[in-house]
Every structure is written in structure tokens, then in C-alpha cells.
Amino acid sequence: SAEFWVRHVREAVRFLDGIRWLESRGVTAYLEIGPGGVLSALGQDCQTATGPRAAAFLPALRTGRPETRSLTAAVAGAHVRGLSPDWATRFAGAAARRAELPTYAFQRDLYWPRDPFTDLSEPADGRELGLTDAKFWEVVDSEDLAALAATLGVDGDEPLSGVLPALSAWHRRHRDRDTVGGWRYRVTWKPLTDTEPGPLAGHWLLAIPAGHADDPWAVAAARTLAARGATVNTVTVDAAADDRTALALRITETLAGAPETAAPAGVLSLLALDERPHPEDPALPAGLAATLALVQALGDADVAAPLWAATRGAVSTGRSDRLAGLAQAPLWGLGRTVALELPDRWGGLVDLPPTPDERAAGRLADVLGGLGTEDHLAVRSTGVFVRRLTRAPQEQPPAGEWTTSGTALVTGGTGALGRHVARWLARTGAEHLLLVSRRGPDADGAPEL
């Protein structure tokens, strides 16, 4: 009414009193029907209740946000507070259905789709009971009192009241060990079968380290790419002389003179083969530094093609597969980081055997053409192997307590985990602790630590 608005303009609004009065009447939810959330924000400040007892303020519209989303958020906000709207009305005529929510803690159903390439699923049924329980019941089954008493660490004549705490402590200890054992994984290599390679075509860039033009793999890679119908341009990289900028320029120039004007289809880097120490930092293999520069330069030169980084003998696919190129192994760490940070222009990592016979070279071409979604591969004389993470349960308890002496170096030693590690090392007998970080003694809590 006109009178209402006149009063509204001329008299005090008493918003605070209004909210407090509503609160005293047990109102726990407010829906703001208006052009924004101003009153909801004000209302929150006016109520006295806090924490879970505080009322919900739900603006139906928010300035600058899509109306549908704001209204849906308000309705959802009401729903989770037990004020369910009539959902049938909301979705009338729409193809909506109820979905089961993921189960929680007590019902261990896997909700997310299984990744077919990484078998980290729960242990198979045989392990479900846990090694601990199985061993315990084995002892019980044998009805061997002495063995049971020894297992629990109690006297054989102990009454049940004495056995129970021992039993419980034993169970807790072993359950913890089983749990931690379940977090252990190892890398294994599996032969890849039944995967047809994709076609190799278009223009490829081949990056080889300076002084390695005659390397059998440099020769074989260029020849195999060409044999499969790709055109190839080689870029030679000198880790000591070529920085990111120089390299980007070289790539741009090389591509300008390429036979096809289309963007390159792929890049193969053999830069890791340069195992020499980097002249500026001898701890760093030159090939690793050159690969990093190449990754950056390709980005600078706007080359969106996937980069494959090859190593030779940098991984071992099995006991008889010798690690010959240990200095190239760090590339597998760098490669995984690049894969995470620049997934759209990363091809993968491929490890090569010592010599490129025709079959091995052909397998490299298969890898570059694409073998499914595999991006961690090793070419060997017996076939192509792919990297897998598998569970590595701890079958045996540790042989003894871990002890240390002398100085223990903890990198990131002032961080959240570093502190725990440092204290634990001190408890286990480390004579000196060297805690390393950027801020050093200036890190929060470092003096106390």
C-alpha cells in the first residue's frame, strides 16, 4: 500500500529488530526475493545464532550471476537444510531421474570409473581378509596354545581378562601395518599386445643433440619416420650454447623452410642421449637441460604438436634388462611433469634399446604413430612394453627398526611434513639434523623446531 512505502521511507527500517524478532520465533531459513543478495548478507550479521544453529540466508538472485544458476543454488541451499521443494514440479516435463550418490565410509563401493590403464583397484578377493587376520586365524585353527600365546605376547595361563587387551593391541598394530602396506606401489612393465599403431604422417621435427648426428638412433629415427611417409626436419641442439630463445628462433626458421606449410604433426626429441654434464651445472645432464629448453622453445614458437622424448637404457623393464643410461633417467621425471603441466602438447616418453635394428626402429615408429593412449613405453627386442603402477603389498614385516647415525639431511625440513620427519629422525637417533629450505631460520616456527 502507499502507506507502507511512506512509512518505509520516513521511519526507521529496524531491520536488525526485524531479524531478531524472527529469530526469537524460531525462523531458520530466509529466502530473499529481490535483485541481489544485500539483505541476505545483512541478515547474517544480524542474527545471534552461530555455527550449525545459524539460519540460512538464500538470495534467489545475485548481481552479475546467471539467474538460473542463482535460483538453482538457492533452491539447492534450501534442500540441503531439509527444506525440500517439490522436485517433481521443478523438473516437470524434463528427463530428470534420481541418481544414487556415492556411498561413504561404511559401504565400500567404488563410485568412480575404473582406469583401465592403472590397476589400482582394491586387492583381489583373496586378500580381502588381510594377511594379518588370515595368519591369526591360522594360529587359532591349529589349537596350539603356546603358539597363540607367543603370537599375542601373553602368558599361556593368562585369564581371558588379560588376553583381551593383548588381543586388541595386537589387532590394532597389525591392522595399521596392513593399511600402510596397502599404500605401497611399484612400477612394473607389461608387454603391449593387440594394439594397432595409428598412421604416421605429416611433418615431423627431429631434435638431436649436437655431435650426435651419427648416433645410430638419430639415423634410424629419421629413416623410419620417412619410410612411414612422414617428412622430417632435423634440429640440432647444443645444450651448452642454445638457450630457449635461440632454440625457438631456430625452430621457427626450420619450419618456415619445411616442405609442407601445415603445422608439424609431431616432434621427436633424442636430446636425452647427450649424457655429458652441463657445463654450467655438472650435476645436471646436458640432455635434460636441453629437453627443458626444447619444451619451452616449442611453446614460444607456437608449435602445438605432441613432443615425444626418447631415452636409451634409462628404464629397466625387468630383471635382465640392464640400465645403461642412468644419466638419462631424470628425463622420465621431467617428462611426467611436462605431461601434467602441458598435456595438450605432450606425446610421451619412450625408452629405446641400445641398437636400432629394423624391428626396433619399426616399433619406435609404432609408438610415435600412437599405441592407444599409452605414453610411457619401452621398445625392446622382444616387443613394446608399457609402464604400469601395481600394488606392492608388504608381505613380510620389516626386518628390524630403522636406525640412523651421523647427519640426516631433510630437504623442505621446515615444512609441515619436514618437521615430523625431523622429530622422528631425532627420536630414532640421528646425531645431527640439517633442515634445508629457502627461508631457513626465518620460516615460521623454525627457532622452536
Ligand SMILES: NC(=O)c1ccc[n+]([C@@H]2O[C@H](COP(=O)([O-])OP(=O)(O)OC[C@H]3O[C@@H](n4cnc5c(N)ncnc54)[C@H](OP(=O)(O)O)[C@@H]3O)[C@@H](O)[C@H]2O)c1
Ligand atoms: N602435507 C601433506 O599431507 C602431504 C601429503 C602428500 C605429499 N605431500 C608432499 O610432500 C612435500 C612436503 O609437503 P609439506 O606439506 O611439508 O609442504 P610445506 O609445508 O609447504 O613444506 C615445503 C618445504 O619445502 C621448502 N621449499 C619449498 N620450495 C623450496 C625450494 N625451491 N628450495 C628449497 N626448499 C623449498 C619450504 O620452505 P621454504 O618455503 O622456506 O623454502 C618448506 O620447508 C610436498 O611436495 C607435498 O606436495 C604432502
